Structure formats: C-alpha cells, structure tokens
Amino acid sequence: MTTQPVLIVEDEAKLAALLADYLRASGLDSVVVHDGLQAVAAARTHVPCVVLLDLMLPGQDGMAVCRELRAFTQVPIIMLTARTAEVDRLLGLELGADDYLCKPYSPREVVARVKAQLRRSAWATGTAPATPAGLGLDATTLRATVDGAPLDLTPAEFRLLQVLAEHPGRVFSRDHLLNRLHDDGRAVTDRTVDSHVRNLRRKFEATAGGRDPIRSVYGVGYAFEWPPS
Numbered sequence: 001m002t003t004q005p006v007l008i009v010e011d012e013a014k015l016a017a018l019l020a021d022y023l024r025a026s027g028l029d030s031v032v033v034h035d036g037l038q039a040v041a042a043a044r045t046h047v048p049c050v051v052l053l054d055l056m057l058p059g060q061d062g063m064a065v066c067r068e069l070r071a072f073t074q075v076p077i078i079m080l081t082a083r084t085a086e087v088d089r090l091l092g093l094e095l096g097a098d099d100y101l102c103k104p105y106s107p108r109e110v111v112a113r114v115k116a117q118l119r120r121s122a123w124a125t126g127t128a129p130a131t132p133a134g135l136g137l138d139a140t141t142l143r144a145t146v147d148g149a150p151l152d153l154t155p156a157e158f159r160l161l162q163v164l165a166e167h168p169g170r171v172f173s174r175d176h177l178l179n180r181l182h183d184d185g186r187a188v189t190d191r192t193v194d195s196h197v198r199n200l201r202r203k204f205e206a207t208a209g210g211r212d213p214i215r216s217v218y219g220v221g222y223a224f225e226w227p228p229s
Contacts (some may be wrong), residue, residue, distance in 0.1 A: 177193045
C-alpha cells in the first residue's frame with residue numbers, strides 16, 4: 001500500500017507496541033516515539049504516511065504537536081486520546097486532525113481508520129480515481145448512482161454526499177456540512193444534517209444491498225467510508 005511508515009506518538013509503551021504489531025500484520029511499517037517533543041522531528045525524518053497521535057503526552061501535548069505538524073505537512077493525523085469531551089474533539093479537528101478515536105479503542109479499528117486515511121491521501125494526490133469505484137456523482141444533473149443503480153436524492157442530499165465522498169475517511173463537523181447543504185439562505189440547524197444523513201443511509205441501504213457508507217463520529221459529525229460495510 002505504501003513504503004512510508006505510520007508514525008505512532010504514544011507514551012504508553014505497551015499500547016504503542018500493540019498498535020505497531022497490528023499495523024505490521026496489515027503490511028504497514030511503523031515508527032514509535034513516546035514523547036511529544038520527539039514527534040515533529042520524527043515526522044521530518046521519517047516522512048510518515050499517517051500519524052497516530054496521542055493527546056496527553058509528556059514534553060508537549062498532542063494539540064501542540066498537531067499544530068506544529070500542520071505548519072509543514074498535510075499528512076493525515078488520527079488523534080488517539082482518553083479525553084472524551086466534545087470540545088476536545090472539535091478542537092483537535094479544528095487544529096487539523098483528520099480523525100479522532102477515544103480510548104479504549106480496538107486496534108483493528110485503528111488499522112481500519114489508517115487504511116481509510118491512506119485511501120483519502122491517494123485520492124488527494126491523484127493516484128486514485130476522483131470518485132469511488134461503483135459510486136457515480138454528476139454535479140451537473142445532481143444525479144448519483146451506486147453500481148449503476150440510481151439514488152433518488154434531493155439537491156441537499158446530493159451536496160451532502162458529494163462533500164463526504166470527495167474526502168473519504170475525513171471527519172466533517174455538522175457546522176461544516178450545514179454550510180454546504182443549501183444555497184438559498186434558508187434557516188437550518190445541525191439536526192437538519194442528521195435528518196439528511198438518515199435519508200441518505202435509507203436510500204443507500206435500499207440501493208446498495210443494505211450497505212451503509214456513512215460513519216457517525218459521536219459529538220462531532222460524519223465521515224464517508226467506501227466501499228460501504
């Protein structure tokens with residue numbers, strides 16, 4: 001998939017080793033550092049494909065590390081933390097993190113999130129198709145298809161799907177999605193996004209054999225995973 005390693009920034013040595021083992025089993029190399037002060041230097045030296053970044057680190061916390069990384073690289077950053085407050089999630093995403101997992105988490109899920117970010121990175125650099133295989137989006141006619149079968153979407157549902165599908169694996173806040181839903185200035189709330197997501201899921205399930213490509217991120221928003229599970 002990639003010759004670049006995953007950079008694991010985690011002060012719990014056993015947990016870091018466990019993540020490295022699971023990544024290795026999935027064909028991904030890794031580099032581990034246990035101190036926030038070492039993270040930026042390691043990123044410059046090893047040029048990772050993804051950074052797994054713990055939030056509570058000795059030396060320098062994950063938020064500060066994320067801010068420094070974003071000053072020189074767009075490498076996907078997945079924050080791993082014991083903090084569960086919504087404000088921490090939102091702050092991490094606003095600083096440039098691409099995804100967020102709260103402890104305790106499954107190492108298998110971490111690997112799945114890493115692979116999702118790698119797919120998204122390939123998309124952004126042009127090494128993958130502009131739209132997911134099997135998903136058709138025509139912005140001119142606002143028509144969408146799954147494996148050739150039409151999805152009967154409203155204009156708002158199409159725009160929501162387009163934003164999510166153009167950045168697979170990326171977590172979007174409800175506020176961000178709200179700004180893309182309607183172009184007529186109507187008053188909407190974050191519950192409007194939830195309603196559109198429910199409708200999208202229902203239509204995907206009916207058209208794609210029960211598969212759902214939209215992942216909920218508690219307290220934050222939604223991400224698009226393709227192919228759907």
